[in-house]
Amino acid sequence: MKNLRAAVIGAGYFSHFHYDAWSRIEGVDVVACCDTDVGRANSVSSQYGIAESFTDYRQMLDQCEIDFVDIITRPDTHLEIVTEVAARGLPMICQKPLAPTLDEAKAIVDVAMRARVRLMVHENFRFQPWYREIKKMLDAGTIGNRLHTISHRNRAGDGHGADAYLARQPYFQTMKKFLIHEAGIHTIDTFRYLGGEIRRVWCVTRKLNPVIAGEDTAIAIMEFEKSGLGHYDANRFNESTAEDQRYTFGEVMVEADRGTIRLYDDGRLTIQMLGKAERDHVYSHSTKGFAGDCVLATQQHFVDGLIANMPMETDGPNYLRSLAVQEAMYRSAESGQWEMPLVSEKVNRWG
Numbered sequence: 001m002k003n004l005r006a007a008v009i010g011a012g013y014f015s016h017f018h019y020d021a022w023s024r025i026e027g028v029d030v031v032a033c034c035d036t037d038v039g040r041a042n043s044v045s046s047q048y049g050i051a052e053s054f055t056d057y058r059q060m061l062d063q064c065e066i067d068f069v070d071i072i073t074r075p076d077t078h079l080e081i082v083t084e085v086a087a088r089g090l091p092m093i094c095q096k097p098l099a100p101t102l103d104e105a106k107a108i109v110d111v112a113m114r115a116r117v118r119l120m121v122h123e124n125f126r127f128q129p130w131y132r133e134i135k136k137m138l139d140a141g142t143i144g145n146r147l148h149t150i151s152h153r154n155r156a157g158d159g160h161g162a163d164a165y166l167a168r169q170p171y172f173q174t175m176k177k178f179l180i181h182e183a184g185i186h187t188i189d190t191f192r193y194l195g196g197e198i199r200r201v202w203c204v205t206r207k208l209n210p211v212i213a214g215e216d217t218a219i220a221i222m223e224f225e226k227s228g229l230g231h232y233d234a235n236r237f238n239e240s241t242a243e244d245q246r247y248t249f250g251e252v253m254v255e256a257d258r259g260t261i262r263l264y265d266d267g268r269l270t271i272q273m274l275g276k277a278e279r280d281h282v283y284s285h286s287t288k289g290f291a292g293d294c295v296l297a298t299q300q301h302f303v304d305g306l307i308a309n310m311p312m313e314t315d316g317p318n319y320l321r322s323l324a325v326q327e328a329m330y331r332s333a334e335s336g337q338w339e340m341p342l343v344s345e346k347v348n349r350w351g
Helices: 015-024 038-047 057-063 075-087 102-115 129-139 170-174 179-195 294-308 316-335 345-350
Strands: 004-009 028-034 052-054 068-071 092-095 119-122 147-155 198-206 217-224 229-235 251-256 259-263 269-273 279-281
Touching: 004 015, 004 057, 004 294, 015 028, 015 038, 015 294, 028 038, 028 057, 038 052, 052 057, 057 075, 068 075, 068 294, 075 092, 075 102, 092 294, 102 119, 102 316, 119 294, 119 316, 129 179, 129 251, 129 259, 129 269, 129 294, 147 179, 179 198, 179 217, 179 229, 179 316, 198 316, 217 316
Parallel strands: 004 028, 004 068, 028 052, 068 092, 092 119, 147 229
Antiparallel strands: 147 251, 198 217, 217 229, 251 259, 259 269, 269 279
């Protein structure tokens, strides 16, 4: 079987994790890349041994023989790019946030569905090795069969001072919806992965750094449909004690009727059965790439789905369910009340 030929749109900060992952995935060749900044396009093509580089992605799509597209650009460009890729009948994986608004995200998914092309959102947190391992333990009933609580606490520490975010992703300062939209969506999707669909949410937000446009702090409670609650406590202003604050992005505690699983900020997992001492749980987690090499795992899942024509965990309809929870959190922060995720009938039919 011949290798899949990929084209990548985008050559900014986070794209390097993508390019590195593609270079390590068997059966995939990145044959072209594109960025509106010619210097960045040429730089990644040289660094990763990519044959052709472009500044116009339409020209790249028309001139290159490719099997799928990886989109790593700003959210406000995604609808236009997805429309062009879908018109050429090409599968695609697209970075998050999927779009600036829920309506635009729905339009993106609709474009792909109407064109009958595969679209997967690059939601990589659920592919971090500790969450894959926790999911296995929950499915096996390791700490019981009735979920009590999933708690996630994060202190990113990258959002204080007048120069917050400017070195890495300066557009963060101008996002009117920030913490939940850009980072909290990871926790929403991970909670759904571990605990199932979310019935309703309560949320409060704050802005601690006055130089940014959006919220940088949130506390939320999510009620799962089957059983249990999710507790989200995030703050990008203050710091944690983690040696690498961008490895696990916080600490997690999962409680059920027979015990507790804990994730520490160095990737360590422990199990504490009721009435017993806490003990380490041995599993494998990598320090390569980004956050346990989750970018590699995410892209491998996409490729496996393409080759086997199997469902992808974070396809368009599935991801809209996470976005519905996100929007319910913002509505709750405004109303002060519990809010229910509003999932359209179209999403129900798709998903």
